[in-house]
Amino acid sequence: MMKNVLLICICLFGLVLPLSAQKMDAKDILDRTATAFRQAGGIQADFTVQTYAKSTLQGSSTGAIRLKGEKFLLDADGVKTWFDGRTQWSYLANNDEVNVSEPTPEELQSINPYALLSIYRQGYHIKLGKADIYGGKPAYEVILTASNRKQDLQCVIIYVTKDTFQPLCISMTQKGGNSVAIRITSYKTGESYNDNLFIFDKKAYPTAEVIDLR
Numbered sequence: 048m049m050k051n052v053l054l055i056c057i058c059l060f061g062l063v064l065p066l067s068a069q070k071m072d073a074k075d076i077l078d079r080t081a082t083a084f085r086q087a088g089g090i091q092a093d094f095t096v097q098t099y100a101k102s103t104l105q106g107s108s109t110g111a112i113r114l115k116g117e118k119f120l121l122d123a124d125g126v127k128t129w130f131d132g133r134t135q136w137s138y139l140a141n142n143d144e145v146n147v148s149e150p151t152p153e154e155l156q157s158i159n160p161y162a163l164l165s166i167y168r169q170g171y172h173i174k175l176g177k178a179d180i181y182g183g184k185p186a187y188e189v190i191l192t193a194s195n196r197k198q199d200l201q202c203v204i205i206y207v208t209k210d211t212f213q214p215l216c217i218s219m220t221q222k223g224g225n226s227v228a229i230r231i232t233s234y235k236t237g238e239s240y241n242d243n244l245f246i247f248d249k250k251a252y253p254t255a256e257v258i259d260l261r
Contacts, residue, residue: 073173073189077205080212089238090114094231096123101224113238118245129247134261136247144256145247170194171203181206181215198222 071079091113098105110123121128127138130150138145176188191203202220207213213234220226249257 071187073175076175076187076189076207076212077173080205080207080214083212087236088115089240090234090236091238092231092234094229097228097230099226099228102226109232113240113244115240115242115245118240118242120245129245131242131245134246138247138252138255142256143252143254144258145252146258146260147247148260170198176204178206179209184215185209186215196222 091111093109093111095107095109097107108124110121112122113120117130117132119128119130121130125140127140129136133149135148135150136145137148171191171193173189173191176190178186178188180186181188185208187207187209189205189207191205193201199222200219201222202218204216204218206215206217208215213231215231217229218226219229249255
């Protein structure tokens with residue numbers, strides 16, 4: 048489940064909303080980021096994911112995603128995933144098989160791109176961090192800390208550009224200390240995608256075994 052969270056939440060690509068003259072607080076920044084994301088249209092982005100076990104790097108991978116509202120096409124770590132808003136298809140290249148499912152609302156918390164954008168409204172304390180630069184760009188650091196120590200996701204740190212509210216990096220720490228850092232390496236917005244892009248095409252994978260888990 049956490050792997051899905053880490054790979055899908057990189058969809059936090061907020062774009063061009065002008066920065067107001069008033070002083071921003073942590074909630075303002077996340078609200079603007081969420082609004083920018085919803086208004087961005089079709090999004091295409093590349094990212095890197097680094098996993099850590101109590102600060103020790105365990106692995107690194109790259110991926111790409113195309114997103115239209117709640118629909119997405121994700122290609123990462125040898126797995127290609129389509130989601131059309133209801134049905135999810137996950138193709139495992141090594142096994143030449145595709146798993147079909149209809150995620151429940153609870154399961155969508157780990158795959159829905161909007162999940163992390165609204166997580167601060169559900170049991171998290173939020174505050175601004177001290178960092179004002181990330182990757183050489185002026186940025187806000189927003190820190191979300193779980194109010195319940197039993198929650199799986201205990202801490203989320205988001206670095207957001209000050210001019211466009213585009214997240215640059217998302218760091219997430221689980222209960223137990225394991226963490227993941229997702230860094231956006233490139234992105235485009237305003238892309239036009241046909242809805243068929245987010246549906247698995249059996250003709251393109253004629254030898255794949257389809258495993259229906261619905």
